[in-house]
Every structure is written in C-alpha cells, then in structure tokens.
Amino acid sequence: MDMDIGFRLRLIRLRHQFSQRTLAKRAGVANATISLIESGNTSPSVSALKRILAGIPMTLGEFFSDELPGMQSEVFYRAETLTEISGGEGISYRQIGSAKAGHALQILYETYQVGADTGMIMLQHEGEEGGVIINGQLEVTVGGSTRVLGVGDAYYFNSREQHRFRNVGNQVCTLVSSCSPPSF
Template identity: 80%
Template sequence: MDQEVGFRLRMVRLRRQLSQRALAKQAGVAHATISLIESGRTSPSVSALKRILAGIPMTLAEFFSDELPPVESNVFYRASELTEISGGDGISYRQIGSARAGHVLQILYERYEAGADTGLVMLRHEGEEGGIILSGQLEVTVGESTRVLSVGDAYYFNSRQPHRFRNVGAEVCTLVSSGSPPSF
C-alpha cells in the first residue's frame, strides 16, 4: 500500500508539473515528507495525505480513483522525448524516461544558464548522486567543500550532505547526472 500511495502521489505531482519542493511548499509540509512518501518509505496518515493533496488541489476520492499510467517499456529515447521536470531560474532538468514504480535510478540532462544557482539554501535528501560536466563550468559545493568543475570533470557524493550547484562561468553549463533513489 505504501508503494501505491507513493507512486500515485508522484504521478499526480508530475502530471501537474510540480517539483517535490513546490508541492511541499504549497501543502505546508517538509520536502522530505513528500520524498519519503513517494519512495514508499513512509505511509502518510489520512489527514497528512489530505493536507498534501490540498496543495495540488485534489480530493482523496480523486486521488484514489485517478487512473495510473501503464508502465513504460521504452529503452531508447530521442532528445525530444526527455521529460522536463523542472524549469525556471535558468536551470533545466530533463529526465530520461518518466517516473514509474520500481525506478531506483534517475538520470538527468541538466542545463545551467550563466549565473544560474540552485539557491543559497543547500539541498539535502536521501540517496547518492553523481554527474559529469559536458560543457561550461559548474561550482559544486558538498558540505564544507567547494570545487569548480569543467568539461570532463565529475562529482559523486552522498545526497544527505548539504549541497549546491552554481554556474560560475560565462557560458551555459550542461551535464548528465544520476541519482538513486530519484529525488524529483
């Protein structure tokens, strides 16, 4: 049941083109709460689920009667088939494939415009993530360590450590990253 509620919440959130952070903010709950529910690691109480769904907005009846999409079987994806899961503020995250039950790895094609920044508040979530820079430069801060990475450089860390990404170069920075479990 935890997996089904989490999967349903993720599908509804993605259909509404909301990030976990955006939904958490709209619902007045911690980002970690949304992440834990979607990953099936916790089961929300009815009142907690109602509060989260109010941020969409959606009723419990609509939530549980919503048709779930079929599990995809694609192996190959054209650039035009990547799913934009976040945007704005000069940052684009395009996901390979769509969210579905059983995904334990998320792969993103990321694009940071010059000066784009994930924000002063450091990110933190369960799992691990890594990436490799394809073009431009990206300043990566993990905990107390900061390094500017260039083409061919890479990073890999435990995502529970506070982290932040910022394009410090004058040109667009692109990279491919992966995270497990998916955090968007």
C-alpha cells in the same frame, strides 16, 4: 510533447482503483473538478494538479513521465521526448525515462544558464548522486568543500550532505546526472 492530461489522470486514477469521488476526497477538491479535468472540459493549473496528485500520491514528474497501462517500456529516448520535471530560474532538469514509483535510479540532462544557482539554501535528501559536465563550468559545493568543474570533470557524493550547484562560467553549462533513489 502533446499530452491529454485528463485522459492520463483518468488512467492513473483507475490504475490506483480510486473513484472520482475517492480521489477528490483524498485531494481535498470537489468531485466536479476531477470530472471536468478528466472529460477535458477544464485544464488544471500546476498547483491544482499537484494537489490532486498528492491524493494518489504521485509527483508531477511521475505523472508526466509514468508509463501508463498498455505502454511498452521505453529503452531509447529522443532529446525532444525528455520530460521537463523541475528547475528554477535559468535551470532545466530534463528526465530520461520514467519516474514511476519503484525505480531505483533517476537520470537527468541538466542545463544551467550563466549565473544560474540552485540557491543559498543548500539541498539535502536521501541517496547518492553523481554527474559529468558536458559543456561549460559548474561550481559544486558539498558539505564544506567547493570545486569548479569543467568539461569531462565529474562529482559523486552522498546526497544527505548539504549541496549546491552554480554556473560560475561565461557559457551555458550542461551535464548528465544520476540520483538514486529518485529525488524529484
């Protein structure tokens, strides 16, 4: 998906009623940085964009998938329009729909390559999450319980419990998951 980052940043900044100077001050960057990005004269690094968005405040997921003024709310989504919002080595999280502030639900199409793992440090955040395995196998650990799930199997738990996901199978694992409230 092609996206004019400068144009999007300008619309979002104006929607929040910030001048370039105000956003620059809130983000701890030079005024010229905001101006150069918005005019398309420079393309920010991911870390620079994250820093600027922290001044709004807004996450990268919200920035790339937020509905801008004048845009109709989408109902249907083609696979190629899903927004990659995060992931790690061998993991892809593609968001379905908008992540704008105020949405109560986040839906992800997740892909775990063989051996991919969310890491030894367990995940933990507010809310609830669930998912259904579409292809492959996924080891899911919640609290002290671990289970290997296969096609059609599902999970649902309180996300305040420590959790971890790992592809222990010999093929790519895909699943659709949901989290409320959004955690990315």
